[in-house]
Amino acid sequence: MFDKNEYIGRREVLSRKFNSGILLFLGNEDSPINFLHNTYRFRQDSSFLYYFGIQKSGLSAVIDIDEQQVVLFGDEMSIDDIVWMGRQKTLKEAAFDAGVLEVRAGSELVDYISYALKKKRNVHFLPPYRAENKTRLSALFNIVPDQVSGFASVAFIKAVVAQRSVKSEIELIEIDKAVSISADMQLLAMKIARPGMKESEVAAAIHMVALSEGGDLAYPIILTVNGQILHNHFYGNTLKEGNLVLNDSGAETEMGYAGDLTRTFPVGKTFNSLQREVYSIVLDAYSAAVGLLQADVQYLDVHRKACMTLAEGLKGLGLMKGNLEDAVSRGAHALFFQCGTGHMMGLDVHDMEDLGEQYVGYNDTILKNTSQFGLKSLRLGKELVSGNVLTVEPGIYFIPELIDLWEAKKSFSEYINYEKVKDFRSFGGIRVEDDFVITANGSRKLGKQLAISLDEVEEVRGSM
């Protein structure tokens, strides 16, 4: 946990945005795997963690604006709990460390909220993403579980997003740590991958790095010879000379902060010439995007710049043609780059995605394009401000199913040379990704240095 003043300060900043009402925070429960007492690694809800810092299951809290009080609801360990799980900090101690002096039994939350609702007070809650909390909110507010999210408080969401979007110095230290551990994971994969190994062996080795540091993964590892499959969690393939390995993985620190990095490297010691060409295009797009990062720039423009750079490179390869400005604005490049250039990062790898992309990545003037293929997967579009932490992760992906679909419909045939695309059907995919913080003067790459240029990557691979 950070110092208690950090949490007190955060809650005060939040409280000042409300004249009245109650802000309700539901922490996470333990998630059962295959029976009640066999649970996944506990992960506290990120907003709960941000305002209260306590990593225990079964908690909830309120900030009562009118009563000017903060109450934590939860139960102390019983002697049975101590026998089975060891003596830990009491809840009262943990609350004290978060600057909360009032702790009540978990069961008292129901009465607190019922009474407030009876008094016609406004109780704000955030949209739930876990079924347990949907059920709890459904019961507290007498709403059908499926419809609970629709009653979440937009004012509460916006206030939390505004605050969590700007990282403080002590948060940046944690994120730097997360990204450096992630860089260790990346370097290890780049060092140990050999022809004949299974993807699962490399994935297991880098997972170990995250665990050894006392945290875990920020998200499931993507480590695959099929880099064109964007969210690939299959690790059953064997690495073969000539393949590329795409490794998208990141650590979560003990404090809950995420890193998110991607590197693509050859299973052999060197890239072949076609791989070099495509890699160079992706790296150009990365550099062009990174070059634009600064306060007041719209991330939408960073994305456009990345797309344009990719499109120019693809035209050089003979895969695209025609007026590229038009091609990109109409979305033709999305045959090769189906997703967004980046997203916010912090306590969540896609920071605050549970609160809604429209609030985190967009605003009332910069609305998300929810229809155009490619843009609809861009999680961040609005102006950047100092303290934002985000990823830059352009890529080129050849997805046979998508190519076939578009070619059959003759989609964008004025911009795409489908004959030439046939040569790349089995190419796979390439992505590079780093994490940045927007600063007063531009941006700063987070975490330790990690091989990214063709030469740097081949140097690591050559030393194997």
Added chain:
Amino acid sequence: MFDKNEYIGRREVLSRKFNSGILLFLGNEDSPINFLHNTYRFRQDSSFLYYFGIQKSGLSAVIDIDEQQVVLFGDEMSIDDIVWMGRQKTLKEAAFDAGVLEVRAGSELVDYISYALKKKRNVHFLPPYRAENKTRLSALFNIVPDQVSGFASVAFIKAVVAQRSVKSEIELIEIDKAVSISADMQLLAMKIARPGMKESEVAAAIHMVALSEGGDLAYPIILTVNGQILHNHFYGNTLKEGNLVLNDSGAETEMGYAGDLTRTFPVGKTFNSLQREVYSIVLDAYSAAVGLLQADVQYLDVHRKACMTLAEGLKGLGLMKGNLEDAVSRGAHALFFQCGTGHMMGLDVHDMEDLGEQYVGYNDTILKNTSQFGLKSLRLGKELVSGNVLTVEPGIYFIPELIDLWEAKKSFSEYINYEKVKDFRSFGGIRVEDDFVITANGSRKLGKQLAISLDEVEEVRGSM
């Protein structure tokens, strides 16, 4: 997946126990970590896996006894799914491989069940342990989520338990594999642990073994210098010369079968004399319990034998006194051995615990003792039959909080020498655990050989 005839056969055996009605199976959903699309490793529900073998989220199925049909409900991948997650076996193909020819859209389940209920047909379901499935059942049957489990079908539970309790030859091959991977995990920990290492480093290394094999852990690793804390998932301590490391960990194979092993070893190369004495007692209890394993023996007697052997050893150490038969039957030994000697194992590490211990480990004549400390944590009591797979895991644990509590109440002071116990307050805990199948002639230890005697363990530690 096993061959389709395996699943067809299992469903037929189950169906024959019902004259009419519908058996409803709900598969598991993806479990969100910190937002909807960042999910924990998917784990299918074990009963769904047993009867249908398909490891995909969002499925459900019915065996309609009257209509003599089996229907799988779920949705095929969209083109967006294929772009993001890659082309996989279609649901129709997966269903075919499980011997199911009828696949309907996921949304059609609601109508199927509504129609059946309208016709006053009996729809059997198993008790849910995940909130998503509580919500689904709540909506399907119009029951408050908290009360859904009370309406689960006892006939269905008993039929599933009867079938899953007796492992087939091909299941035993998988369990053997799970236990052998678990033995690799144990041996690695025993080989690499060094003074100065963090518990998390050793835990990470053995987690890697499970992942490398294409599966994962069967349950969260317990790897701790505080072995007296029975369900300890903290890995922040540093290993010190003189400490014992208790490692309770097991792999889950790709097919979903579990292994569950425990070894306790010194951080240095050798046990000290007191550790040797306590270890010997635990090993004697293990051997005595294993010696009793055979069909028709009540596991309650295996447990009693383990407890008696522990009590005799503890008397030898001067920690217990008086008539040990009485002491054990009244539960005095539970100050040192607070839990059960073993449990069923299979697709779940505590096999079928979601279906209810009273059905899995007990029956109508051998009821669980739910009040006596110690016995109330024994998950298995009934007669063993050939094909049962179970653990044997006696231990001795010195839990300061429990010692203080009992001593203050003068509990069992006729059997416990509290003065002498003081010398052991900081001893920690020792457990050894292996997995067995009951055979026609007795029992067989599962998995590859693994150091367990004092000499064997010291030999591994000495070679470090």
